[in-house]
Amino acid sequence: MKKWLTFLMVAMLALVLAACTANKNAGKEPGTTKEPSTNEGKSEGKSEEVVAAEKVLLLNNGDEPTSFDPSIGFNAVSWSALNNIMEGLTRLDKDHRAVEATAEKIDISDDGLTYTFTIRSNAKWSNGDPVTAGDFVFAWKHMLNPETASPAAFLAYFIEGAEAYNNGDGSVDDIAIEAKDEKTFIVKLTSPNEAFLNIITNPSFFPINEKVATANPKWHTEASTFVGNGPFKLMSWNHDVSFEFGKNEHYWDADVVKLDKVHWAMVNDTTTAYQMYQANELDVTGVPSEIADQLKDSDELRVDDQAGLYFYRFNTSMEPFTNKKIRQAFAFSVDQEEIVNFVTKNGEKPAHGFVTFGFIGPDGKEFRDTVGDLVSFNPDKAKQLLEEGMKEEGYTELPKVTITYSTSESHQKIAIALQSKFKEILGVDAELQNVEGGVFLSEQKEFKYQMSRSSFLHDYADPVNALESFITGSSMNRTTWSNAEYDKLISDIKNETDENKRWELLKQADKLLMEEMPVFPLYFYNSTSLEKPGVSGILRHPVGYLDLKYADKN
Amino acid sequence: MAIYIVKRFFMMIATILIIATLTFFLMHSVPGSPFDEERTSNPTIQANLEKFYKLDQPTHVQYFDYLKSIATFDFGPSIKKPNETVNTLLARGFPISFELGMVTILVAVISGITLGTLAALRHNGIIDYSAMAFAVIGISVPNFVLATVLIQQFAVNWNLLPPATWSSRMHMILPTLALATGPTAIIARLTRSSMLEVLTQDYIKMARAKGLSPVRIVLRHALRNALMPVVTIMGTMLAGILTGTFVIEKIFAIPGMGKYFVESINNRDYPVIMGSTVFYSAFLVFMLFLVDIVYGFIDPRIKLHRKEGDA
Numbered sequence: 001m002k003k004w005l006t007f008l009m010v011a012m013l014a015l016v017l018a019a020c021t022a023n024k025n026a027g028k029e030p031g032t033t034k035e036p037s038t039n040e041g042k043s044e045g046k047s048e049e050v051v052a053a054e055k056v057l058l059l060n061n062g063d064e065p066t067s068f069d070p071s072i073g074f075n076a077v078s079w080s081a082l083n084n085i086m087e088g089l090t091r092l093d094k095d096h097r098a099v100e101a102t103a104e105k106i107d108i109s110d111d112g113l114t115y116t117f118t119i120r121s122n123a124k125w126s127n128g129d130p131v132t133a134g135d136f137v138f139a140w141k142h143m144l145n146p147e148t149a150s151p152a153a154f155l156a157y158f159i160e161g162a163e164a165y166n167n168g169d170g171s172v173d174d175i176a177i178e179a180k181d182e183k184t185f186i187v188k189l190t191s192p193n194e195a196f197l198n199i200i201t202n203p204s205f206f207p208i209n210e211k212v213a214t215a216n217p218k219w220h221t222e223a224s225t226f227v228g229n230g231p232f233k234l235m236s237w238n239h240d241v242s243f244e245f246g247k248n249e250h251y252w253d254a255d256v257v258k259l260d261k262v263h264w265a266m267v268n269d270t271t272t273a274y275q276m277y278q279a280n281e282l283d284v285t286g287v288p289s290e291i292a293d294q295l296k297d298s299d300e301l302r303v304d305d306q307a308g309l310y311f312y313r314f315n316t317s318m319e320p321f322t323n324k325k326i327r328q329a330f331a332f333s334v335d336q337e338e339i340v341n342f343v344t345k346n347g348e349k350p351a352h353g354f355v356t357f358g359f360i361g362p363d364g365k366e367f368r369d370t371v372g373d374l375v376s377f378n379p380d381k382a383k384q385l386l387e388e389g390m391k392e393e394g395y396t397e398l399p400k401v402t403i404t405y406s407t408s409e410s411h412q413k414i415a416i417a418l419q420s421k422f423k424e425i426l427g428v429d430a431e432l433q434n435v436e437g438g439v440f441l442s443e444q445k446e447f448k449y450q451m452s453r454s455s456f457l458h459d460y461a462d463p464v465n466a467l468e469s470f471i472t473g474s475s476m477n478r479t480t481w482s483n484a485e486y487d488k489l490i491s492d493i494k495n496e497t498d499e500n501k502r503w504e505l506l507k508q509a510d511k512l513l514m515e516e517m518p519v520f521p522l523y524f525y526n527s528t529s530l531e532k533p534g535v536s537g538i539l540r541h542p543v544g545y546l547d548l549k550y551a552d553k554n
Numbered sequence: 555m556a557i558y559i560v561k562r563f564f565m566m567i568a569t570i571l572i573i574a575t576l577t578f579f580l581m582h583s584v585p586g587s588p589f590d591e592e593r594t595s596n597p598t599i600q601a602n603l604e605k606f607y608k609l610d611q612p613t614h615v616q617y618f619d620y621l622k623s624i625a626t627f628d629f630g631p632s633i634k635k636p637n638e639t640v641n642t643l644l645a646r647g648f649p650i651s652f653e654l655g656m657v658t659i660l661v662a663v664i665s666g667i668t669l670g671t672l673a674a675l676r677h678n679g680i681i682d683y684s685a686m687a688f689a690v691i692g693i694s695v696p697n698f699v700l701a702t703v704l705i706q707q708f709a710v711n712w713n714l715l716p717p718a719t720w721s722s723r724m725h726m727i728l729p730t731l732a733l734a735t736g737p738t739a740i741i742a743r744l745t746r747s748s749m750l751e752v753l754t755q756d757y758i759k760m761a762r763a764k765g766l767s768p769v770r771i772v773l774r775h776a777l778r779n780a781l782m783p784v785v786t787i788m789g790t791m792l793a794g795i796l797t798g799t800f801v802i803e804k805i806f807a808i809p810g811m812g813k814y815f816v817e818s819i820n821n822r823d824y825p826v827i828m829g830s831t832v833f834y835s836a837f838l839v840f841m842l843f844l845v846d847i848v849y850g851f852i853d854p855r856i857k858l859h860r861k862e863g864d865a
Contacts (some may be wrong), residue, residue, distance in 0.1 A: 066637075067637050147602075266809075276719075459696050
């Protein structure tokens, strides 16, 4: 009996020791990378010293980046980093316009189809190699290779031969991209595209150092093997914990880069991140929704437009939304102002059309302003439209309406607000249905919902990107709505080379979409963040990626 | 004993196989796919991705591939993190969860048993009441609430400890406290009630009558019997805490295993779901097995092999 007791004691002791050893290892492994943050954690005085000596910006990425292979990392957690450790031919400037970056000169042929990029002679990789036209050819072909299975490849379908290669019908040699010489890169498009220079600011169009990637296909998985060409270089990457950038002395425009280091934590919980911000362990953080109201007037709050919107889809094959007037009636009974002021309370702009703010036309005017409000709260019109619609369909009683949303507190609040509005204005008792996120997306695509929430974020900065979602059969349509006139408008827009005419067509498309109302808009997205005093120059674009090139911290 | 262990071993394998099979078919019966996202779903892109992860194969082929992956313990790449294999994720996450869990369990066992014993010895006294008040609070306050409060007080207001992330020993203190409070309370209550029962037994009176010192009576005679219920719950508690607790890991940004369980299901990341479920269930089954063995050591009345023979 005594023996067993001794055995238990020894076992316990062994476990304690095991835990301690595990402890030491865990401490050691990230030791090299964690040094700065441990210093900051320890004492205020020490962290100030560090800042005085060198400028270290403390950011939070929320999560482990999906991948630093620019063809694979197709989401915000990858882009925030990639956009700063690599650079494409063009880059967005402070006014959100695509300007020359790795390319110093861009020639566009008269028909708008052929782009000739001249790459800067002093554009270099972080290992000192020159950036060549061949690196771009290599990277773009890597993205389009069906075996890479890049989620970004569709963005390159504007390029001749790209789609055919990506879906397996064509050959890699038929893609119309070419390195004419070391520094000249030529691309031929299928049709003229005003947005092309903007599209290629997306990290999936960044170059890949061919020499490095051929020698080691896993070059992008660790900091030690990663080679980039951006304002910063990847110094360390402690997976799932943090990564760190240092200034890239080989960058062609290194003089304007002010920060010495950027430390990225990966804290997924917004409340914790906010507490770290309060404890000076982060310089920038998001706004936790629970306390958004309290922080509304904070000096540290920063609100940026984001090109995208929250909207609802009708299923135009399900009664009663087969009828246009009934769709309109529901849309006109929604009060967008009320939703942003009392439900979301995050300072968003109410949406009265489908195309977001931030697109300036050839006349120098804001697209949204010239088109004006296409749908807004109008109880009388809503009631009248419902009556007319019901008469057209011969309903004495409206078929049951169900509002479906994916599980989330914010979606639920909005759905409840809509439900009460439909009851108040139209006298319709709509039911609410809450569905788990993954199930929701797949069933929405199978047209199983009568009326369901949705959102859209631009892939590139052009109104057509939002509008083309609703052409017949598009995977982004998800309403079963099909309109020949609309399809033609979108295809005309894509082939129009005259910018004034194209802009007119875009306006017509936005109006037609809001007239037919297969969807109704609620609000345009924004991004809110808190920034410590002294932090400046961080660029956030309505469509685009966090840019730290000009960031500073004092 | 040896026969019992061999038998139990095969039972364990069978249990894991059943769990794995159920997981596989449940997972595939849930609507949605790893590639369902709000923004893009270009059919070509989708087809390329499905081919890459062999999801274009018929279900039975996928099932046998999966069984093979269990046998070789190689679950292939994660879908949401294409650079990483499931094995890498588990190998990286588990030691961290294990470390945190081990420390938590130690804190919980030591403080729980101490509190419970003290409470029982001073039955209806001040120590008893305060220990039980602590236990009731510990059980009823969810650990995520406690975690947020701890960060706010210790890190933000008093600036004593780092708020979150996983970089040094100091970073371990708050998550350990948050995680250990619940189990401590449970263990304290269990110890107290069984201790009270044991202390009224005849053999304790006998020991007292013999003139043994009170400390000796408690440690050698009473506690040993009183610990049976604690050992019973230890198996599941250990498996639960050691394999990661999603909420605490999320709040403290600890790169443990917990988040892979939860996120992989939300993301329909099939390889990660399968890998982590098999790993978790194997661990749980093994822990239960250990507990059964430990019973025999602590309470000689439980004869494992004879029990098997009787049945």
